[in-house]
Amino acid sequence: xxxxxxxxxxxxxxxxxxxxxxxxxxxxxxxxxxxxxxxxxxxxxxxxxxxxxxxxxxxxxxxxxxxxxxxxxxxxxxxxxxxxxxxxxxxxxxxxxxxxxxxxxxxxxxxxxxxxx
Amino acid sequence: xxxxxxxxxxxxxxxxxxxxxxxxxxxxxxxxxxxxxxxxxxxxxxxxxxxxxxxxxxxxxxxxxxxxxxxxxxxxxxxxxxxxxxxxxxxxxxxxxxxxxxxxxxxxxxxxxx
Numbered sequence: 001x002x003x004x005x006x007x008x009x010x011x012x013x014x015x016x017x018x019x020x021x022x023x024x025x026x027x028x029x030x031x032x033x034x035x036x037x038x039x040x041x042x043x044x045x046x047x048x049x050x051x052x053x054x055x056x057x058x059x060x061x062x063x064x065x066x067x068x069x070x071x072x073x074x075x076x077x078x079x080x081x082x083x084x085x086x087x088x089x090x091x092x093x094x095x096x097x098x099x100x101x102x103x104x105x106x107x108x109x110x111x112x113x114x115x116x117x
Numbered sequence: 118x119x120x121x122x123x124x125x126x127x128x129x130x131x132x133x134x135x136x137x138x139x140x141x142x143x144x145x146x147x148x149x150x151x152x153x154x155x156x157x158x159x160x161x162x163x164x165x166x167x168x169x170x171x172x173x174x175x176x177x178x179x180x181x182x183x184x185x186x187x188x189x190x191x192x193x194x195x196x197x198x199x200x201x202x203x204x205x206x207x208x209x210x211x212x213x214x215x216x217x218x219x220x221x222x223x224x225x226x227x228x229x230x231x
Contacts, residue, residue, distance in 0.1 A: 009157070035219060045207060045222040091159060105150075105220065106176075107160040 002027050004094050006108035013082050014116050021077040021111045023092030029053075034068065034075045035093040039110070045091070051075065082115045089113070119144045123208050123223035130198055131231050138193045138226050140208030148211045149191040150175070150220070151183065153204040160207065166191055198230040 003026040013019045025034065036048040049059060051068050059066045063080045079086050089112045095105040121142045130136055142149065150165035152175075162175030166185040180202055182194040191210075195202060205227050209220040 004159075006159075037220075043205070043225050045209075045220075045225075047219040047221075050219050093160075104162065104165075104175075106162070107152075109157055109159040 002094060002096055002104065002106055004092050004106055004108035006090075006092055006111050008111045009109070010112045010114065012114040012116065015084060016081050018078060018080050019082050019113065019115075021079075021090050021092075021113065023075045023077065023108060025073050025075065025092070025094045027073075027094060027096055029096045031097060033095040035095065035105075036066065036075075036077050037091045037093065037107075039089040039091065041087070048077075048090075079113075082113075084115050084117050087113055087115045119221070121208055121210055121221050121223040123206070123226045125226060126224060127227050129229045129231065132199055133197050136195050136198060136228075138195075138206055138208075138228070140191045140193065140223060141189050142191075142208075142210040142221070143189065144210060144212070144221065145188065146210035146212050146221070147188070149185065150209045151181070151191070151193045152207045152209065153177065154207060154225075155204050163193065163206075195228075198228075200230045202228065203230050204228060 005024045032053045034051045038046045056068050065078045067076045089110045091110045092108045093105050097103045124139045147168045151163040152160040154160050161177045163181050164183040166172045169188050172183050172185050205225050207225050208223040211218045211220050
């Protein structure tokens with residue numbers, strides 16, 4: 001069955017610390033996509049990154065980096081030198097394609113990150 | 118500006134009073150979906166639509182209806198709201214029916230059912 005687990009409910013760090021948000025997924029498919037979304041206190045959902053199951057290259061975007069490891073079914077997200085503006089809820093998501101042509105995206109429960117000044 | 122627009126953003130209603138949350142996107146996206154967000158549960162899919170006149174149930178469809186008569190609109194209907202439908206609702210769309218693209222979300226609609 002399809003499942004996304006974000007075991008960390010809340011994380012609190014002090015500004016400039018590095019922090020890693022964990023995401024572990026389960027799927028029976030060989031073709032799937034993984035996503036991270038950010039939900040700041042204002043409530044909107046912001047897309048951060050997409051990774052397909054055939055691309056295990058890690059990605060870095062400024063202070064953000066993502067580590068995708070199929071061997072451990074993990075897609076972890078690291079923020080380097082965290083800032084107060086990084087305070088948000090972060091969601092990991094998994095998308096699979098059905099044989100019928102439909103697809104489904106499911107989300108983890110989210111990790112709330114507090115960055116203190 | 119490309120966007121997904123939901124209305125109303127905030128609503129307080131009473132049990133049993135039918136309501137509709139509208140969702141409209143201006144990106145000509147084929148796929149649209151409704152999610153509800155509850156503390157500790159993340160976002161759970163209510164219904165989705167692969168294209169006009171094509172809708173299907175998500176994980177938590179009970180108590181909800183949808184329709185997709187036009188490509189841009191995907192209203193969520195609560196025929197007889199109950200307190201357990203108090204939640205934050207998000208409409209989302211994406212470019213194609215496949216699973217390759219990211220979801221574009223509306224700003225959310227916070228619903229309270231008394």
